[in-house]
Amino acid sequence: MSELASWRTASASAAATRALAERLATFARPGDRIALLGDLGAGKTQFAKGFARGLGVTGVVNSPSFTLMAEYRGRLPLFHLDLYRLAGTADALAGGLLDERQLDGVSLIEWADRLDGPVGSADLEVRIEGGGDDTRTIRLVARTAAGLRYVEGIRDVERVA
Numbered sequence: 001m002s003e004l005a006s007w008r009t010a011s012a013s014a015a016a017t018r019a020l021a022e023r024l025a026t027f028a029r030p031g032d033r034i035a036l037l038g039d040l041g042a043g044k045t046q047f048a049k050g051f052a053r054g055l056g057v058t059g060v061v062n063s064p065s066f067t068l069m070a071e072y073r074g075r076l077p078l079f080h081l082d083l084y085r086l087a088g089t090a091d092a093l094a095g096g097l098l099d100e101r102q103l104d105g106v107s108l109i110e111w112a113d114r115l116d117g118p119v120g121s122a123d124l125e126v127r128i129e130g131g132g133d134d135t136r137t138i139r140l141v142a143r144t145a146a147g148l149r150y151v152e153g154i155r156d157v158e159r160v161a
Contacts, residue, residue: 004142005151011136017043017128018050020138020154025054027153028076028106032146033121035112038128043136044110047126048080051108077105123147 011017034051036044045062052061055074062070072078112122124147130136142148 002143004144004148006139006141007151007154008137008139011043011128011138014043014046017046017136017138018053021047021050022054023157024140024150024154025051025106027150028055029146029149030076030104030106032106033123034106034108034150035122035125036108036110036128037113037125039131041131042128043131043138044126044128047128047138048108048110051106052078052080055106079105079107080110081107082110124150 009020011020028051036047038044049061052072052074055072055076055078057072057074057078059072061072061080070080072080109122112125121143123142123144125139125141125143127139127141128136129139140147140151140154142151
């Protein structure tokens, strides 16, 4: 899938990553699929925590590494998947991690690059580079019109700020 638009920023802390994700959640619509990509410790789960807060989720959001998927209630249902322990698309499908319920909410998929073909397509890719105490680079890549909504929305917010 081609890149429609992208946007890049730096995040100096977990709190800054969460704040960015919280702002992005205001653009969320049912059926959105967001791929969270980056090395271990890059901040994918911190992003998910902020996004959940932006959707009005009040519960604790943790990495679903061992449960594989966590569901949260907010303005929209949030499906937070972590595919780190899976070998690929077949494992995700066999485990029931991808289904029609996700059309009613937003799916945040950590390690989404483990999915291939149409199953692996996302509206928006969030690429986080860096780790430890280093400043991270966060790049949003819109792959669909839905993803473009996030990139254009955050550009507009940043222009006003």
